[in-house]
Amino acid sequence: MSNIEVTGTAHFPTINLPENLIRELAGLRALEHLDAEDRPLPTFACNTRRRLPDGSWAPKDVFVNSITGEVKDKIECVLLHIKKSRRWATFSESSGMTEHCRSADGLLGIDSKGETADCTQCPHRLWGHGNGHNAVPDCDIVYTLLGIDLEDGNPFIVRARATSLRPVQRWLMRFFLGKLKLPDGSHADLPLFTRHTRLSLTMPTGAYAVLCLDSESPCTEAEIRTYRSIFDNLRGVIQPNSDDDNADTVE
Numbered sequence: 001m002s003n004i005e006v007t008g009t010a011h012f013p014t015i016n017l018p019e020n021l022i023r024e025l026a027g028l029r030a031l032e033h034l035d036a037e038d039r040p041l042p043t044f045a046c047n048t049r050r051r052l053p054d055g056s057w058a059p060k061d062v063f064v065n066s067i068t069g070e071v072k073d074k075i076e077c078v079l080l081h082i083k084k085s086r087r088w089a090t091f092s093e094s095s096g097m098t099e100h101c102r103s104a105d106g107l108l109g110i111d112s113k114g115e116t117a118d119c120t121q122c123p124h125r126l127w128g129h130g131n132g133h134n135a136v137p138d139c140d141i142v143y144t145l146l147g148i149d150l151e152d153g154n155p156f157i158v159r160a161r162a163t164s165l166r167p168v169q170r171w172l173m174r175f176f177l178g179k180l181k182l183p184d185g186s187h188a189d190l191p192l193f194t195r196h197t198r199l200s201l202t203m204p205t206g207a208y209a210v211l212c213l214d215s216e217s218p219c220t221e222a223e224i225r226t227y228r229s230i231f232d233n234l235r236g237v238i239q240p241n242s243d244d245d246n247a248d249t250v251e
Contacts, residue, residue, distance in 0.1 A: 164211035193227035
């Protein structure tokens with residue numbers, strides 16, 4: 001199973017205002033008291049049971065915006081940040097998606113009753129877990145990627161699970177892990193916002209979509225400085241998972 005989600009909300013003004021009025025409104029800091037849970041990001045999803053505005057079911061191999069119903073087959077973007085978490089959820093036709101436990105850091109889990117659990121000792125993250133040696137773990141690793149859609153300037157989140165994890169790992173290894181050469185000759189990791197990236201979907205088995213990532217060109221110095229500022233402002237807003245996960249299927 002692969003499950004990917006994208007979310008977005010504009011970071012540039014949508015109305016034209018005089019510069020002095022823009023500065024005046026910014027100085028109000030009118031909504032700074034709102035935290036991450038008050039700033040929900042609409043979700044793009046694939047492998048999902050969602051109806052489009054025309055009433056048809058969404059194909060598995062497209063990104064679907066949960067707010068507008070907009071469909072995209074690819075996203076040209078700059079990714080800003082990646083968060084690794086864990087989630088145990090099951091799906092049934094009768095009750096939909098049921099989340100049993102989630103962990104923001106892979107160390108401490110919070111179950112559906114609000115009780116905490118030590119992830120390192122949990123049998124649900126192990127292969128087998130009492131259901132045979134080859135049974136996959138109940139608890140999935142989730143990569144949450146925060147980015148900016150270059151088509152409209154909207155921030156978004158992509159979530160990758162299961163067979164979409166390996167493409168993310170290969171993409172990180174190819175372009176970012178250890179790719180920043182320091183003045184002393186050593187190497188560090190490059191931030192994600194140093195390259196343009198294209199997100200798309202493939203159907204390798206015909207049963208589910210898998211996330212594809214391709215970074216063809218580096219960002220300019222000016223772009224990197226701009227995205228660095230957005231990175232600082234937004235990385236604390238993303239959540240490990242969202243309530244919109246309840247609409248997604250698990251295969």
